[in-house]
Amino acid sequence: SLIEQAKQKAAFQAVDEHVLPHHRVIGVGSGSTVVHVVTRLLQRDPALNAKTVFVPTSFQSRGLLLDGGLTVGDVEQYPDIDVTIDGADECDSDLNAIKGGGAAHLQEKIVAEAAKKFVIVADYRKDSKVLGEQWKHGVPVEVVPFAWTAVMKKLQALGSKDAKLRMAMKKAGPIVTDNGNFLIDAPFGLIHEPAKLLKDIKLITGVVEVGLFCDMAEIAYFGCEDGSVIIRT
Numbered sequence: 001s002l003i004e005q006a007k008q009k010a011a012f013q014a015v016d017e018h019v020l021p022h023h024r025v026i027g028v029g030s031g032s033t034v035v036h037v038v039t040r041l042l043q044r045d046p047a048l049n050a051k052t053v054f055v056p057t058s059f060q061s062r063g064l065l066l067d068g069g070l071t072v073g074d075v076e077q078y079p080d081i082d083v084t085i086d087g088a089d090e091c092d093s094d095l096n097a098i099k100g101g102g103a104a105h106l107q108e109k110i111v112a113e114a115a116k117k118f119v120i121v122a123d124y125r126k127d128s129k130v131l132g133e134q135w136k137h138g139v140p141v142e143v144v145p146f147a148w149t150a151v152m153k154k155l156q157a158l159g160s161k162d163a164k165l166r167m168a169m170k171k172a173g174p175i176v177t178d179n180g181n182f183l184i185d186a187p188f189g190l191i192h193e194p195a196k197l198l199k200d201i202k203l204i205t206g207v208v209e210v211g212l213f214c215d216m217a218e219i220a221y222f223g224c225e226d227g228s229v230i231i232r233t
């Protein structure tokens, strides 16, 4: 599809330009765009990959790396990551991002922060001026399960309309993250001050992590319908 081709173009160019031969520890995000990141990594010289440790951010990304025969390590053992590449649900013009569409934003944020450089790869649907323009599912908020109704009330008090506990599709009841927590998707309309909203949500008791990545990404690659790639820094 045009969207998959756009994701692939962005992912391939980002890997080619930011995963360098001297790098030894690479963080790998979660979701569908990073599938193309791993595909490109597997096209590198096997001798280079043999000297490299890849740090996943979910069972999904761990599975991609293991299926590719790549060496997997965790951020506990490898706290100094050369570069982390990950997708996003939406970016604004300052490269603040909404993440967590794939329910993986806690480990993703930890692995992104541990990296010297954080690179976003996405298709054109994620390229916005202001957060909330295109992504209508709200800010993903990972919460301690028994606190979810208390957190929900505080999110509504912060101005979120129609916040919802994320329900599973092929499992009865709510989604449970790789970390054993629940997720609330909290819409806030257009988010003109993402850093302030991040702080306000993070301070709610029972919140584990918030799917707002502010002032973290150094560069973003957006694959376009016509096969071109827009690069924003």
Ligand code: DER
Pocket (backbone or CB within 6 Å): 029, 030, 031, 032, 033, 034, 086, 087, 088, 089, 090, 098, 099, 100, 101, 102, 103, 104, 105, 108
């Ligand atoms: O859940 C996540 O944070 C993913 O990285 C998500 O933001 C991007 O997923 P996609 O590449 O499948 O759109």
